[in-house]
Amino acid sequence: MSRRPVNPTRRLGDGGSIPFVATIQDKSRNSPLLSIGLVVVGAILLIGYCYSSSGGASSGIKDVSKLEGGASCTAEVLQALPVLKKAYGDSLHKVLHVGPDSCSLVSSLLKEEDTEAWGIEPYELDDVSAKCKKLVRKGVVRVADIKFPLPYRPKSFSLVIVSDALDYLSPRYLNKTLPELARVSSDGIVIFSGYPGQQRARGGEVAKFGRPAKLRSSSWWIRFFVQSSLEENESAIKKFEQASTKRAYKPACQVFHLKSYP
Structure with a gap:
């Protein structure tokens, strides 16, 4: 089969x-x-x-x-550096910056030829870069409460630039801090302050700074300078205005130029 x-x-x-x-x-x-x-x-x-x-x-x-919104006058200082160079010339070769984000400003100044720069950070440093930590370790930038005497000898710096720091101080502490700024400078003080009505320091910033910013008018500041025996630097004001006009620069913050103590 x-x-x-x-x-x-x-x-x-x-x-x-x-x-x-x-x-x-x-x-x-x-x-x-x-x-x-x-x-x-x-x-x-x-x-x-x-x-x-x-x-x-x-x-x-x-x-x-x-x-x-004008909340950062320290950023305004960075923009104003070319104008400040024209206004102050050699006086910008040895600078102390007082205010938040001093590391950024000091780093920019140190890139300039023949320029020495130091900084005082009046508030706690949070989440800073490795470069900023290096500046702090070297003592180039210090964290210090500006309501107390500054850790420098008289006339240690030719120019002192202040931003986003004095707006948070009451007149009681301004009476102590302004003379200190004048003491450690030899050629003058430049103060960058916010305009009244600008939004400043909300939420966590208020807790960090201890109080909200008190933005004052230029007339208020001028009266306070007179009370503190600080004179406006007319020569620097004129040079700054001329340089600003040439560069079409319009400050977003109030800028005051003061003389150092004799």
């Missing part, structure tokens, strides 16, 4: 007969689910990336809005 030959084509078509073929078929059935899963994972990763990027962008926008 003859046996019928086996049809190999039919044998291969039987998925239950060959495990390898069954596996391929199962994967083909599950491929839509796998694709959907990959799409979901990709979407989650994309959302996470966008969220982290938006966080960085929002902090950058926050910084810009602070500058646009």
